[in-house]
Amino acid sequence: MSAQKLDITRLGGQGDGIAETPQGQIFVPFTLPGDVINAAVEKSRATLMSVLTPSPDRVTPPCPHFGPDHENAGCGGCAVQHMADAPYRAWKRDLVVAALEGRGIMAEVSPLVPCAPHSRRRVVFAARRTEKGAILGFYRAMSHQIVAIETCVIAAPRITQALPSIRRLATAVAVGKEPFHLSVLDASPGLDIAVDAPFKLSEPDRLRIITAVRSEQPVARLSFNGEILIEKQPPQLTFGSVLVSPPPGGFVQATAEAEEIMGELVSEHLKKSKRIVDLFSGSGTFALRLASHSHVHAVEADAPSLAALDKAARRAQGLKPVSVEKRDLFRRPMMVAELKAYQGLVFDPPRAGAEVQVADIARSPIPRLAAVSCNPVTLARDLEMLIAGGYRVMSVTPIDQFLWTSHVEVVALLERPKR
Template structure:
């Protein structure tokens, strides 16, 4: 291990500072452009030892678990709590701009829409059994080491207040030696906990977990490897005016505040379309909002999520017709003939994007499209296909759903011009 003094010139795509050296680029976590730092080099990896000259954009991070200067630091969840807000917002918006420029896409990128600390409703912890009980926290960056968390400045107040309960439950669940995922959703009327573990439970262990969960007042439901062990009350989410009971561990947007912005953008663009198709619909984040004004066909491969959407639509009053279809859009995308029925379309695929599906959309007559993504790189690829097919990108809005991380949500609105 050797010590070096480096000057950081820019940020990389994951939020690490970059220094240019005769041996090439060196990435240094927890640094900023303008920092002069002392680092320890070990096999090409740099660890920040001291900030000799701080960047003018350096601020005090709000979380005690952030950065290399704190005990048990570097939980891996946040990358840029130490950067001033204006510079941080410019960097995150720049991730979207750079992704579009890499595909030669000329589109108006709006200002970054912010979300506040303490508004994250979905948090995925890591947990593992130890000699002193279970440790509950987040994986340290680029490591399987779990950093114990006493507080999380991005998580909702209810999740933070329930951390002692969550640790007790993790201790009860940790019957195997392997680490496991401990997902927590802040829903109504309580927390929805979904555990994904590489070990199985014996019947006495199941009974202990059920008994322990019954004693914790903040928990509404607990599931283990997709099996509901106890449900005191069905968890609820509001998608517009419609109440949905999400499936255990099902995908939902991480921040309710971000979801509201995304819903407004999508509905504002597609709201006048008589018939809309929602691809990768999940439990109905957009479909149930759009059904206030449009006949909606929701397509999703996840059966439990689609069932939740269908049940919610059937219970709701005042909606236009909502139909559902279980379909793997990666293997069997909607074809050109099927798309002819729709004037509006929204798609929100996983991080891999929807390359095969947008190939058919690009040749369709669908008038308006809303493209939603948490990955600007794959979104830019998909937008390029649509634009080459004749669509025009009207706007691109970056949304900071994943505060202080390198991830950014994006909503792009497109229209096929009249011939």
């Protein structure tokens, strides 16, 4: 490792500053284009030591845990808190533009829909047992070290205010030495905590954890490796106008505001479709909204999520019929013959995208599609297949529900031109 003076010329896709040197590119976290820095360099990566000349885009980070300066900083949750708002939004939008251009797609990309601080309703914490109780926080970037946090400027206020309660429950859960995760969802009437751990609980452990949860007022439910240990009241979210009780640790969109915008875009695009199929439907983020005006068939591999969707649809008033199907679309995609029954389709797959399923969608006659993704790279690959199949991209909207990170949600709307 050697100390070097570096000029940062651009920002990489993960939020690291990049310096061009005779030896090649060097990636430096917590830096920006226009920074002149001293850094400790090791091969293609470096650690920021000092900023000699700051970038004009540099601002003071709002979180005390952000940055490389001390042991409780660099929590790994955020990458670019030190960047001014306008260049940040441009960089985030450019991630989508670059992914599309990489596949030869020249579609117009809308301005980034912003995300407000303190709006993240779903946060995954890391925890580990120590002699003084559990340490609770986030992994330092590119490390297995957990950085303890006392606050979080992206998390919803109820999650931040409940950090002492979550930490006490982490201490009660930490019976093994291995690190574990707590997924915390801000729902109504209280927090839903899903623990994912590589160790097992004894019966006395279970009773102790249940007792601990009873004394923590902010917590509505706690589960361990998918098993509900205690549920004071069922946690609920609202998808459109429908109340849903999601399963423990089930997927939900990270912010309610982003979900609402995504729902509006998809619903408006598909509103004239009599029958709609929702692929990778989860607990009904889109299906239950779309059912206000269309018959919806929801397809999902996760049985608890599908059961939550079905239960919510059956209880709701004023919806069109909603049917559900448990199906692994990666192994058994819906075929063209099945898709012919629908006039609209929405798909929101995991980060890997939906390449196998999209191959059949591209050959289907469905007039209108909505493609939703948290990975612009795999979305661009899927859109390329759909365009080759005759679809036309009508709009691409990047949505920043992962504030100050390199992740961005995208909604692409497509039509098949009438013949």
